[in-house]
Amino acid sequence: MREHDCDVLLVGGGPTGVTLALLLARRGVKVIVLEKDADIYPLPRAAHLDHEIIRILQECGVADEVMATSRHTARYDFLTAEGQILLRFEGTDRIGPGGWPSANMIHQPSVEAALRHELASFVNAQLLSRCECLSFTEDAQGVTVRLAAPDGERTIHARYLVGADGARSPVRHAAGIAMDDLGFEEPWLVIDTQVLDYGRLPDCNLQICDPARPTTCVLMGEGRHRWEFMILPGEDADQLGSDESIARLLEPWDVAGAVTLERKAVYTFRARIARYWRKGRVLLAGDAAHQTPPFAGQGMGSGLRDAANIAWKLDAVLRHGAGDALLDTYQTEREPNLRAMIQMAVMMGETVCITDPAAAAARDAQMLAARAAGHSPDGAVEYPPISSGLILAGSAGAGSYFPQPVTDAVRLDDVLGSGHWLITRASLDQPNLAPFRPALTQWLEAHHAPAVLVRPDRYVFGTGQPDELEAAWIAGWSG
Numbered sequence: 001m002r003e004h005d006c007d008v009l010l011v012g013g014g015p016t017g018v019t020l021a022l023l024l025a026r027r028g029v030k031v032i033v034l035e036k037d038a039d040i041y042p043l044p045r046a047a048h049l050d051h052e053i054i055r056i057l058q059e060c061g062v063a064d065e066v067m068a069t070s071r072h073t074a075r076y077d078f079l080t081a082e083g084q085i086l087l088r089f090e091g092t093d094r095i096g097p098g099g100w101p102s103a104n105m106i107h108q109p110s111v112e113a114a115l116r117h118e119l120a121s122f123v124n125a126q127l128l129s130r131c132e133c134l135s136f137t138e139d140a141q142g143v144t145v146r147l148a149a150p151d152g153e154r155t156i157h158a159r160y161l162v163g164a165d166g167a168r169s170p171v172r173h174a175a176g177i178a179m180d181d182l183g184f185e186e187p188w189l190v191i192d193t194q195v196l197d198y199g200r201l202p203d204c205n206l207q208i209c210d211p212a213r214p215t216t217c218v219l220m221g222e223g224r225h226r227w228e229f230m231i232l233p234g235e236d237a238d239q240l241g242s243d244e245s246i247a248r249l250l251e252p253w254d255v256a257g258a259v260t261l262e263r264k265a266v267y268t269f270r271a272r273i274a275r276y277w278r279k280g281r282v283l284l285a286g287d288a289a290h291q292t293p294p295f296a297g298q299g300m301g302s303g304l305r306d307a308a309n310i311a312w313k314l315d316a317v318l319r320h321g322a323g324d325a326l327l328d329t330y331q332t333e334r335e336p337n338l339r340a341m342i343q344m345a346v347m348m349g350e351t352v353c354i355t356d357p358a359a360a361a362a363r364d365a366q367m368l369a370a371r372a373a374g375h376s377p378d379g380a381v382e383y384p385p386i387s388s389g390l391i392l393a394g395s396a397g398a399g400s401y402f403p404q405p406v407t408d409a410v411r412l413d414d415v416l417g418s419g420h421w422l423i424t425r426a427s428l429d430q431p432n433l434a435p436f437r438p439a440l441t442q443w444l445e446a447h448h449a450p451a452v453l454v455r456p457d458r459y460v461f462g463t464g465q466p467d468e469l470e471a472a473w474i475a476g477w478s479g
Contacts, residue, residue: 006032006126007318009145009158011133011171013037015046015108016286016303017164018115018127022060023311025125026418029318032156033125034147036132040116043263044192046108047220048297049304051096054104055404055458056308058413062114063100069222070104073204078351081210081360086351086367088378092205098458099404099411105205107221108300133170136161136282143281160314162283164303167270169288175279182271184293184346186353187231188216189241190267191250193259195225200258207295207352211360214352216295217253225259228294230353237266269293269349271342277331283310290338295348298341309334312418312456313477322477326390333389340383390455390476392462392469396447402454405439412436413458420473424451424466 008024010017013035021031049057049066057063078087092103119125128149136145143161147154163171172179195201208215216228229249231237239245241264250256273290277283286303310330316322351367354360370376386399404412415432425444428437444452449463453473461473 003157004142004159005156006030006158008032008160008162008314009034009143009156010162010164011145012163012165012286012288013116013127013129014164014166014286014303015112015115015300016307017162018112018119019056019060019304020162020164020285020307020311021125021127022115022119022122023056023307024314025119025122026059026061027311027315027319028124029315030124031126032158033119033127034131034133034145035127035129038130040109040112042109044108044220044224044226046111046300047105047218047226047294049104049106049111049301050297051098051100051102051104052401053098053301053304054100055098055413056304057111057115058100058411059308059418060115061118062111065114066106066111067100067104069110070101070106071219071222072101072104073219076103076205076207078207078209078348080364080368081208081212084364084368085371086209086364087371087376090378095406097401097403099406099413103205103297105219105221107224110221133165133174135174136171138281159318160281160283162285162310163288164285165288167272167287167291169284171282172274172284172288175282175284177274177276177279177284179272179274182273182342182346184271184349185268186293186349187237187266187268189229189231189237189246189249190263190265191227191229191246191261192220192263193225193227193255194262195223195259197258200255201225207348209352209354209360209363211355211357213249214355216352224262227253230355231266232355241266269295271346273335273338273342277334278327283327283330285310290342292338292342293345293349295352296341296345298345302338302341305337306330306334308457316477320478326477329389333386336387337383337385344383386459390461391459392453392464392472392476395462395464396449397452397460398462400460402452402458402460403439403443404458405436407435407439410435418456420456420461421454422451422466422470423454 007030010033013033021033024031072093074093076089096102130150132148134146142159145156205218214230218226220226270291277289285306313326391398451466452463453461453469455461
């Protein structure tokens with residue numbers, strides 16, 4: 001039998017790839033990450049992570065470090081050109097079900113640095129920079145990857161290969177996996193600034209639905225702020241991105257002297273999903289598997305959700321005797337949730353990106369009337385639970401997200417650790433669970449459940465009698 005260099009080879013050392021590597025390494029899986037660049041991209045990209053994603057970073061051991069440089073705001077407003085409220089999402093600074101603030105504005109290079117620093121502490125993990133996947137072949141024993149390294153070409157043998165290598169994904173192309181276009185494509189100019197005077201900047205996140213120039217204005221991680229300006233039909237992106245043009249675009253915000261330009265870039269916001277996220281021993285994650293417009297702030301987070309879903313399943317297959325078919329539940333479970341996120345982002349984008357004055361006026365009238373009548377879809381954004389896959393279908397709460405109670409700055413996950421949990425009414429008398437008894441009792445009573453089995457990714461497998469739950473869980477992933 002061929003000797004493997006690692007259990008899982010990840011192509012792409014961005015946040016999705018390194019998060020997945022960390023989740024695997026912490027479980028004892030041997031991982032290698034290939035990254036074509038020499039170092040972390042030093043300028044801001046992603047802006048937002050929600051409470052569920054910070055909970056994933058908590059498992060990775062970096063949540064506190066990420067939160068130290070995050071910023072928070074109480075609301076996210078969609079405004080007309082005149083400043084009237086079309087949509088308002090409030091409470092984004094409150095603690096969400098994941099046990100962390102609902103919305104966290106981040107500095108992506110700082111997040112990536114924290115993840116890489118933590119990964120370096122594991123002897124069963126390697127990150128190889130300036131290494132690029134050239135090709136791969138698959139057989140019954142694993143995947144053989146040919147790569148270009150600084151010292152020449154070499155090969156790595158792995159049991160599984162994960163492509164977390166971005167929207168252009170050479171792994172996806174080499175695997176022959178097509179993308180489905182969901183029909184949204186808009187070019188925008190993104191401007192990142194460093195802040196000199198917070199007092200002159202908005203204290204909330206904004207979408208300005210102005211047909212003359214749809215505009216986004218959002219907080220970023222500590223010391224930064226971002227504007228995004230839609231590139232109108234017929235405009236030259238290079239010309240719009242000149243320093244003189246940027247100064248004109250920012251002039252209505254009256255921030256001259258309050259910020260300095262850090263980065264400018266043109267992005268085309270797209271909505272696309274790969275048809276297959278697994279092909280044999282090759283899997284896709286993050287932007288390699290899907291791309292979403294940024295209006296719901298779920299681009300980077302979607303990749304980390306992929307990592308949380310697949311990490312424990314790869315571990316179960318590699319180290320605990322689970323059947324290979326368990327990996328087929330990855331796309332089955334993630335895709336409906338991801339499509340709902342994309343649909344929400346596209347809805348927000350289509351609301352913002354109207355440039356025809358008459359159509360914008362009609363939009364404003366309809367949305368203002370709905371808001372006045374109390375029918376505006378304001379409030380917290382919710383996405384569907386897992387509806388099929390490894391859940392005990394038919395049991396109360398199956399597939400829902402299990403909350404993380406926090407008591408006196410102690411979080412449930414830190415007490416119970418990784419792996420699956422079987423929480424029974426009797427177990428609530430244990431000293432370690434006593435601080436969380438009220439919240440857990442409330443959850444069990446709300447679902448009329450004597451016990452709940454929570455999966456390692458903190459979704460509910462099912463509720464019922466404890467022995468029946470354990471038997472169903474083992475049968476579900478070991479077949």
